[in-house]
Amino acid sequence: MKSRMKKWLPSPKSIGKNPKLKSIVKYLDHSSLWSFSKHSVSKSIAIGLFINFLPIPFQMLWAALLSLYFSANLPLAIALTWLNNPLTFIPINFFMYKVGSLILFQPAHNFSFPELNVGQGASLGVFFRELFMWFGSIGKAYLLGVAIVSIGAAFWGYVISQVIWSVGIYIKARNNKGKRLRRTSVHKK
Numbered sequence: 001m002k003s004r005m006k007k008w009l010p011s012p013k014s015i016g017k018n019p020k021l022k023s024i025v026k027y028l029d030h031s032s033l034w035s036f037s038k039h040s041v042s043k044s045i046a047i048g049l050f051i052n053f054l055p056i057p058f059q060m061l062w063a064a065l066l067s068l069y070f071s072a073n074l075p076l077a078i079a080l081t082w083l084n085n086p087l088t089f090i091p092i093n094f095f096m097y098k099v100g101s102l103i104l105f106q107p108a109h110n111f112s113f114p115e116l117n118v119g120q121g122a123s124l125g126v127f128f129r130e131l132f133m134w135f136g137s138i139g140k141a142y143l144l145g146v147a148i149v150s151i152g153a154a155f156w157g158y159v160i161s162q163v164i165w166s167v168g169i170y171i172k173a174r175n176n177k178g179k180r181l182r183r184t185s186v187h188k189k
C-alpha cells in the first residue's frame with residue numbers, strides 16, 4: 001500500500017519544479033513530511049481529522065502548517081481535510097450539532113437554514129441579522145459538537161492508526177517467522 005500511495009503523491013522535487021511553489025520547497029525538504037512511518041502517518045491522520053471537522057476556511061493550509069510543525073505526513077493530512085466536502089457538509093455539521101445538543105441536554109431545534117430574501121426587497125443586513133439569530137439558537141450546541149467531534153476524531157484516528165500499524169507489524173513478523181521455521185524444517189529432512 002505504501003508503494004501505491006508513493007506513486008500517486010508528489011515529491012518535494014516535483015513541487016520544486018512548479019514556479020509558484022518554489023519559495024516553499026525549503027520547508028518541504030524534511031523527510032518526515034513525506035515518509036510513511038507509523039508515527040508520521042498517525043500524526044497526519046490526527047491533524048487531518050481535527051482540521052476536517054473545524055468550520056474554518058483554508059483547511060488544507062491549516063493541515064499543511066500543522067504537518068510542518070508536528071513533522072507529520074503532509075499529503076495524507078491535506079487529503080483528510082476533504083472528508084468534509086460540499087456533499088458531506090450538511091450531514092457532518094448536523095451530526096456535530098446533534099452531539100452538542102445531546103451533551104447539553106437540549107432538544108435539537110429545526111436545523112433548516114434561514115432564507116435569503118434579498119431579491120424580494122429585504123436587505124442583506126436583514127439576512128445577516130436573521131442568520132445570526134438562527135446561529136444564536138443553535139450556536140452553543142453546534143460549537144460544543146464541533147469541539148467534541150474534531151478532538152475525538154483526531155484522538156481516535158491517532159489511536160486506531162497506531163493499533164492497526166502495530167497489528168500489521170505483528171502479523172507480518174509472525175508470518176515471516178512461520179516461513180523461516182518451514183524453511184529450516186525442510187532443510188533438516
